[in-house]
Amino acid sequence: MSTSILLPFMPVSGEQLLPFADIVRKGDAExxxxxxxxxxxxxxxxxxxxxxxxxxxxxxxxxxxxxxxxxxxxxxxxxxxxxxxxxxxxxxxxxxxxxxxxxxxxxxxxxxxxxxxxxxxxxxxxxxxxxxxxxxxxxxxxxxxxxxxxxxxxxxxVLRPRMAELAGELADVAVTWLAPPSYLAEVIVPALARGAARVDRPRPRVTAVVHVSLDAPGRDHERIVLAASQAHIRAPHYADMLRRAGIEVDPRNPPGTAAALIGSGTAAVGGAGDILRAIAAYRKAGADEVVLSATGIQTVDGTRASLDALRTVTAAQRSMR
Incomplete structure (x- = not known):
């Protein structure tokens, strides 16, 4: 399984992409x-x-x-x-x-x-x-x-089974966002396989985008995960997907939803080893590629912190190859 990275913000200059691209250029991410x-x-x-x-x-x-x-x-x-x-x-x-x-x-x-x-x-x-x-x-x-x-x-x-089946028919890659590993294994991957079987083609690869929060002094993982996910969990189609996965989205208690995302393994938090174990859980669930999103860290702590987190985790992953 490959590990990649997500640019964790909407850029206002092309130069902002280059330090993140350098992680890939050096071979630490795919x-x-x-x-x-x-x-x-x-x-x-x-x-x-x-x-x-x-x-x-x-x-x-x-x-x-x-x-x-x-x-x-x-x-x-x-x-x-x-x-x-x-x-x-x-x-x-x-x-x-x-x-x-x-x-x-x-x-x-x-x-x-x-x-x-x-x-x-x-x-x-x-x-x-x-x-x-x-x-x-x-x-x-x-x-x-x-x-x-x-x-x-x-x-x-892909978020839900019918779109996953369509991706199975047409796509090379199915991209998930905020999908828990259990939901990936029990719902998305089987739906992709059904769609692919209908047209007699291989199942698409699965790319799972996963929000990460690496341990740092004073860092509140729930705050980081909420900063990364709050726009999506307010959207009805994401809330529906999460409820199907057994995660209740309570608009009156966003920190509780963030805690549920952490507890379900949907978000990867802790030390580098903890995050690598979360990546491994996605691999076991059927992901062919995990994309590390430091969007929450970027939002709360800025670019230097998000780059440090991505460099730390991808270097730890490389050392295990």
Missing amino acids: RLWTGQSLLIEPHTALAHAAGAGARIAMGTSVTLMPLRHPFQTALEARSLAALTGKPFVAGLGTGPEPFVRSLRGRGYDSPLTAVREYATIVRDLLAGEVVDLTGEYHAMGGALVAMDTPRVELGLG
Whole structure:
């Protein structure tokens, strides 16, 4: 199983990515992932890092479909594979319903249909095919101009079983966020396998994004985990997923929810050894890659602290190889 890192903030300059990219460049992590940024756009930020010498594997976890046509998504992802000389994972997600509505004027009546259409177009364009699809939400007629680059893999963000089954049919990588190891093993991985079996293809790899809080003087792990997760646990689709996993989300008691995330192993806290044991639990649950998110540390204690935590944990992981 590989261990990667997430850029723990929305950047306001390309240079901010470089110390995090350096962890990957030195071989302590497999890939640098970014989430959706509404400051500097993530593909633009990653291209800047590549131009500054970060010729490393990268991925998006996830970029939001309503922001761009699937042709543009495929083109940007392939461009980053060309610029870095490394495989790229183009992770996609729909985004919260109010966000979708604000961009499109209406939400997706069927998010599964919207994702199926969008992901099919991106997948087929990246495979060099001529696409002729007119769907309920997305349409494409044509192809990318041929270009030889490292492979671009299609990723889909998955929270619940039906989307996981769709990812099993279409995606190379299923990306989870805030999914407990038990939920991964009992719900997500079996759903991915069912979807893959329907179309007679291998199950997608599983990439689990995991919030971490490394021991430090005065550090309150519940505060760190809450800072990293509070926006997501307020979203109905994340709250529903967590309840399915047996974690009650109480909007009147956010610290209690953070404690439950820690107690369930969803967040990895403690010393480096504790965090490595949490990573191992995700591996046992079926994760092929764990992405370490120091978002909470970044939010509370700043960039130096988040970099220190990521360097400490990834160096400890390397020493065990």
